[in-house]
Amino acid sequence: MKKRVYLTYPKEQVKEPLLYQVGRKFDVVTNIRQATISDKIGLVALELEGEPEEIEKAIEYFIEKGVKVEPIELDIIE
Amino acid sequence: MSYMKALKCRECGKEYPKEALHVCELCFGPLEVAYEYDRMKGALTREVIEGRAPNMWRYKELLPIEGEPTVGGQVGYTPLVKASNLADALGVRDLYIKNDAVNYPTLSFKDRVVSVALSRAREMGFTVASCASTGNLANSVAANAAACGMESFVFIPYDLERTKILGTIVYGATVVGIKGTYDEVNRLCSEIAGKYGWAFVNINIRPYYAEGSKTFGYEIAEQLGWKTPKHVVVPMAGGSLITKIHKAFKEFHTLGLIPENTAKIYGAQAAGCSPIVNAVKEGSELIRPVRPNTIAKSLAIGNPADGYYSARVMRETGGWGESVTDEEIIEAMKLLAESEGIFAETAGGVTLGVTKKLIESGRIPKDESIVVSITGNGLKTQEALYGKLTEPTVINAKLQEFDDLVKAGGREYALKA
Numbered sequence: 056m057k058k059r060v061y062l063t064y065p066k067e068q069v070k071e072p073l074l075y076q077v078g079r080k081f082d083v084v085t086n087i088r089q090a091t092i093s094d095k096i097g098l099v100a101l102e103l104e105g106e107p108e109e110i111e112k113a114i115e116y117f118i119e120k121g122v123k124v125e126p127i128e129l130d131i132i133e
Numbered sequence: 134m135s136y137m138k139a140l141k142c143r144e145c146g147k148e149y150p151k152e153a154l155h156v157c158e159l160c161f162g163p164l165e166v167a168y169e170y171d172r173m174k175g176a177l178t179r180e181v182i183e184g185r186a187p188n189m190w191r192y193k194e195l196l197p198i199e200g201e202p203t204v205g206g207q208v209g210y211t212p213l214v215k216a217s218n219l220a221d222a223l224g225v226r227d228l229y230i231k232n233d234a235v236n237y238p239t240l241s242f243k244d245r246v247v248s249v250a251l252s253r254a255r256e257m258g259f260t261v262a263s264c265a266s267t268g269n270l271a272n273s274v275a276a277n278a279a280a281c282g283m284e285s286f287v288f289i290p291y292d293l294e295r296t297k298i299l300g301t302i303v304y305g306a307t308v309v310g311i312k313g314t315y316d317e318v319n320r321l322c323s324e325i326a327g328k329y330g331w332a333f334v335n336i337n338i339r340p341y342y343a344e345g346s347k348t349f350g351y352e353i354a355e356q357l358g359w360k361t362p363k364h365v366v367v368p369m370a371g372g373s374l375i376t377k378i379h380k381a382f383k384e385f386h387t388l389g390l391i392p393e394n395t396a397k398i399y400g401a402q403a404a405g406c407s408p409i410v411n412a413v414k415e416g417s418e419l420i421r422p423v424r425p426n427t428i429a430k431s432l433a434i435g436n437p438a439d440g441y442y443s444a445r446v447m448r449e450t451g452g453w454g455e456s457v458t459d460e461e462i463i464e465a466m467k468l469l470a471e472s473e474g475i476f477a478e479t480a481g482g483v484t485l486g487v488t489k490k491l492i493e494s495g496r497i498p499k500d501e502s503i504v505v506s507i508t509g510n511g512l513k514t515q516e517a518l519y520g521k522l523t524e525p526t527v528i529n530a531k532l533q534e535f536d537d538l539v540k541a542g543g544r545e546y547a548l549k550a
Contacts, residue, residue, distance in 0.1 A: 059156065059161060060320075063421075063422055063436070088159070088160050088161040089144070089160055089161055089162070091418075091419060093417065093418075093419050095417075095419075095421060096419055096421050098419060100160075100161040102161075114320075123316065123422060123436070124316065124320070125316055125319055125320065125436060126319055126320050126322070126323030126324075127156055127161055127323070128155070128156070128323055128335075128336055128339070128438060129319075129371075129436050129437065129438040130319060130371060130434045130435060130436050130437060130438060131265045131319050131322045131323060131335060131336060132265045132266060132267060132288075132289075132290070132315070132318060132319060132322070132434075133243075133264070133265070133266045133267075133268075133269075133270040133335055133370060133371060133431075133434070
């Protein structure tokens with residue numbers, strides 16, 4: 056399956072190679088579609104492809120590392 | 134006759150067919166409806182619009198449906214009130230309230246977007262309507278779905294107060310409380326929208342849904358006598374409304390319905406949730422998400438989908454962004470009610486509070502036309518005012534006690550003999 060997520064990196068994690076780590080630790084293919092960075096924040100629109108369990112593990116890993124993981128639509132609850 | 138051309142990516146410009154799509158496959162940018170304005174010119178004139186019934190469908194050529202609307206036929210054309218008392222209180226000359234607190238049927242501007250979303254959804258063959266919402270959107274989806282015979286599912290965080298759910302359940306919607314963090318609830322809703330073939334109005338129908346907000350802007354321009362105001366103040370949650378009011382004015386200008394488009398557009402947020410205002414004030418292109426903490430629940434969106442585009446509207450039009458504290462929100466709600474007899478929800482307090490601040494700081498001049506956007510009804514957020522208003526005086530059923538009360542008040546009234 057494929058899943059589209061929007062990652063928000065806090066300042067402290069911007070220099071960490073988290074996408075590389077995710078690709079090594081879990082059986083998922085990561086594909087960046089948009090990314091931008093400032094001195095305060097990093098934003099990445101990402102596609103994850105793999106088995107659902109592996110994608111879930113990858114998402115949990117990002118969250119553990121302090122990255123905010125949202126659906127590509129951002130806040131849906133209005 | 135429909136003038137809807139295609140869906141178009143706001144980032145890379147790639148076009149897509151007019152289906153239930155919302156994200157560009159290429160760059161993941163949001164999709165927006167594009168129209169054939171050249172063909173529309175001449176067909177949509179002031180005379181044509183003025184000859185139609187007073188509801189938001191009088192601008193139907195500029196809305197994303199193929200045929201006639203089938204949901205929310207009575208929605209919109211809410212009053213644009215010339216607010217002279219409030220103008221005096223704020224020391225300005227020309228002030229108006231666009232009052233969607235009395236929008237039909239669920240007393241918020243969401244009836245505009247939902248009517249368009251469900252009309253389009255039915256054209257595309259959907260039979261189930263859905264949304265994730267803690268308030269106005271939930272009410273509107275449930276009510277409008279009931280009225281057009283669609284089944285509806287509404288997703289909420291499981292610990293939402295019962296009073297907030299009542300105005301949704303009453304219409305027969307299936308309400309599902311989801312346990313988990315806010316982000317987890319968000320992600321699940323996105324997955325549900327992807328898996329079930331439903332019209333999830335603010336996900337897979339979003340490009341159509343969002344277009345309904347333009348009617349708020351069209352009405353302002355028409356009701357002002359076919360011109361834009363000099364200044365418009367708009368509340369921001371996800372940030373869609375402010376971008377669509379901007380689009381509405383631009384479209385009216387493109388079609389020659391207004392002579393010029395000089396409106397400066399200002400965004401209002403609560404201090405406890407102001408990611409877009411922060412970006413504007415910092416001059417940043419990026420929106421930093423926040424954890425909301427404000428009484429203005431209908432604006433409590435920490436990572437707004439249209440944040441970037443909202444900030445751009447404020448920059449491009451020469452407007453600005455400002456925020457107000459919870460105390461300022463309540464003061465503004467009271468001011469609006471006491472001066473104009475309009476009871477707005479907390480979001481209205483945000484918008485008026487910000488307007489007051491922008492006037493006081495000189496960002497909005499005192500001698501130019503100003504429109505304050507009121508998007509929801511105060512009856513829905515009464516809890517925000519508990520303990521903040523004068524309590525009623527209780528007396529025994531004796532005339533003397535009332536006489537004493539009047540005397541204690543210190544005002545003289547002419548009595549009948």
